[in-house]
Amino acid sequence: MDVRAAVAHKAGAPLTIETVQLEGPRYGEVLVEIKATGLCHTDEFTRSGDDPEGLFPAILGHEGAGIVVDVGPGVTTLKKGDHVIPLYTPECRQCKFCLSQKTNLCQAIRATQGQGLMPDGSSRFTLNGEKVFHYMGTSTFANYTVVPEIALAKIREDAPFDKVCYIGCGVTTGIGAVINTAKVKPGDNVVVFGLGGIGLNVIQGARLAGANMIIGVDINPARRELAEKFGMTHFVNPKEVEGDLVPYLVHLTDGGADYSFECIGNVDVMRQALECCHKGWGESIIIGVAGAGKEISTRPFQLVTGRVWKGSAFGGARGRTDVPKIVDWYMEGKINIDDLITHVMPLEDINKGFDLMHSGESIRSVVVF
Numbered sequence: 001m002d003v004r005a006a007v008a009h010k011a012g013a014p015l016t017i018e019t020v021q022l023e024g025p026r027y028g029e030v031l032v033e034i035k036a037t038g039l040c041h042t043d044e045f046t047r048s049g050d051d052p053e054g055l056f057p058a059i060l061g062h063e064g065a066g067i068v069v070d071v072g073p074g075v076t077t078l079k080k081g082d083h084v085i086p087l088y089t090p091e092c093r094q095c096k097f098c099l100s101q102k103t104n105l106c107q108a109i110r111a112t113q114g115q116g117l118m119p120d121g122s123s124r125f126t127l128n129g130e131k132v133f134h135y136m137g138t139s140t141f142a143n144y145t146v147v148p149e150i151a152l153a154k155i156r157e158d159a160p161f162d163k164v165c166y167i168g169c170g171v172t173t174g175i176g177a178v179i180n181t182a183k184v185k186p187g188d189n190v191v192v193f194g195l196g197g198i199g200l201n202v203i204q205g206a207r208l209a210g211a212n213m214i215i216g217v218d219i220n221p222a223r224r225e226l227a228e229k230f231g232m233t234h235f236v237n238p239k240e241v242e243g244d245l246v247p248y249l250v251h252l253t254d255g256g257a258d259y260s261f262e263c264i265g266n267v268d269v270m271r272q273a274l275e276c277c278h279k280g281w282g283e284s285i286i287i288g289v290a291g292a293g294k295e296i297s298t299r300p301f302q303l304v305t306g307r308v309w310k311g312s313a314f315g316g317a318r319g320r321t322d323v324p325k326i327v328d329w330y331m332e333g334k335i336n337i338d339d340l341i342t343h344v345m346p347l348e349d350i351n352k353g354f355d356l357m358h359s360g361e362s363i364r365s366v367v368v369f
């Protein structure tokens, strides 16, 4: 079938809107009509050429929501008409990783997903007869996409697609990193570096967890107001701090953060995030994705003296189990998504969404089909 998609033809180039051909679902696969998709900084990371796994031409997008249109043979848990959120971290419930109960990083299809292909090693997308790669197993910058059954969370039908698409990445990543990865407890002091689409969800997760100080760090002063609405208690603009940021934050938190979160993808900030943690127990969670060739460093003494460096992918969430619950939280008014979706646009304007991300004007842009 013909589908309308934003195609990334080469690294650094704007996306182009094209009519692409999409083959129907094969064994264990599902055809989904995408109704809305958010633009995450990770899409920009790959579009820009910073992603060592980046492939071109590809259909990017991993923060979508839509409706099942058709199912391939062997699909048992979904049917036509079901409302779904595609999962770049699937949940097969059978692999060593899923069965371990120690991680959400299901590996059932990770190898082919990283190669921009479906689990059988082929692509469903072509443009003028040439292969177009899938992206993160989701490719939500298209009005129809094919996704493995294990990479779809079934959600309630009254949830608005243009809001809950954000649960497909940013909301779950931010809130999940606080609840699942860090396990923040009431009274903990938290420092959040980067108050964008992820960091603001870390802030609301920290508030849900009952944190005491919730310190937001961002070079964009315009982030302050919204972050305060989401629960930030103190704002720090590194450009306005006299002297080093780390001792400033350690002093502010009376010895250091119980938990810090890096939500930027900057390896120098990752070091600051670790080093502002409390001696003996402070934990720093890396969420930001750093470009090809980048490495983190610190003095091992920082770890010897009890600070812990961790990472979090998709907020440690098991998508098919946890995403429907987070949709419920939104529908029950427990979490705020609406205020973070600052811009809505048609697919034709998707490049404007990336411009808004760069200028710092948007938190989340959502494309509606």
Ligand code: NAD
Pocket (backbone or CB within 6 Å): 040, 041, 042, 045, 169, 170, 173, 193, 194, 195, 196, 197, 198, 199, 217, 218, 219, 220, 223, 238, 263, 264, 265, 266, 269, 286, 287, 288, 289, 290, 312, 313, 314, 315, 357, 360, 363
């Ligand atoms: P975003 O562009 O919305 O937000 C980034 C924020 O960081 C902005 O507010 C910006 O002003 C701020 N910032 C930039 N440089 C800074 C600095 N030196 N000091 C302080 N603040 C600074 O991006 P996003 O969508 O929130 O994504 C954030 C990061 O998280 C990206 O690297 C993205 O790829 C990554 N990410 C990771 C996961 C995961 O599962 N681990 C999921 C989603 C996104």
Ligand code: AHE
Pocket (backbone or CB within 6 Å): 040, 042, 043, 051, 052, 053, 054, 089, 105, 110, 169, 289, 290, 313, 314
């Ligand atoms: N391809 C990159 C890594 C990108 C990355 O770390 N992705 C996160 C999700 S970001 C969502 O916005 C993730 O889930 N990682 C786990 C995984 O298996 O990819 C690189 O550096 O190669």
Ligand code: ZN
Pocket (backbone or CB within 6 Å): 040, 041, 042, 043, 062, 063, 169, 170
């Ligand atoms: Zn994302």
